Amino acid sequence: MKKGGDARAAKQFHTKVKTARGRKYSSKLWLERQLNDPYVLRAKQEGYRSRAAFKLSELDDRFHFLKPGMRVADLGAAPGGWVQIALERGASTVVGVDLIEIEPIGNATLMVLDFTEPDAPDRVREALGGPADVVLSDLAPWTTGHKQTDHLRIMSLVEAAAYFAIDTLKPGGVFIAKVFQGGAEGDVLDMLKARFEKVRHAKPDASRAESAETYLVATGFRV
Known part of the structure; x- marks a missing residue:
């Protein structure tokens, strides 16, 4: 696979959350961690x-x-x-x-x-x-x-x-x-x-x- 493809795949895999106006940075980090947590994803997929x-x-x-x-x-x-x-x-x-x-x-x-x-x-x-x-x-x-x-x-x-x-x-x-x-x-x-x-x-x-x-x-x- 081309390096460019690898980079795009990695970027798509890791979801980033923009800091909304008024959102605390710690809240942004928590939300980003949740969105990229494999156990959170598994829980949704497996119905937990x-x-x-x-x-x-x-x-x-x-x-x-x-x-x-x-x-x-x-x-x-x-x-x-x-x-x-x-x-x-x-x-x-x-x-x-x-x-x-x-x-x-x-x-x-x-x-x-x-x-x-x-x-x-x-x-x-x-x-x-x-x-x-x-x-x-x-x-x-x-x-x-x-x-x-x-x-x-x-x-x-x-x-x-x-x-x-x-x-x-x-x-x-x-x-x-x-x-x-x-x-x-x-x-x-x-x-x-x-x-x-x-x-x-x-x-x-x-x-x-x-x-x-x-x-x-x-x-x-x-x-």
């Missing part, structure tokens, strides 16, 4: 609600925790990519929880609920109809831009999800949670190591390289 679906599928391909007939709780489920993967891989009961409404997905139970409310864990457990096999948490707070404040908010959600998992999982169950920066805090990590056979951190390929997010994978819950 978001690119995050591939994060869960890649984690499951590695750790093999989703199996037919399972009960799965998905905390911070919107827009529903993880719910879709759990159902695809055979979960019989999936309960998704988020602050915002999620469009229906198969036979999943989708709840508009603030998981930090005192009665929220009991409501999720009631919807599950029995002990969970897997608890997923993609919970993330609204950020303030203040690094220390945001970190405390993030870790409080991880801790809340971890306590929910310990109170909800059946023996041998699995807890997956999004964490940031260096991973889970020492106290939370120690608690999980005492209750699970293995606790690891993993970053799926679908998680952007520049993102500080990683995922805590706790397997083999001990009652």
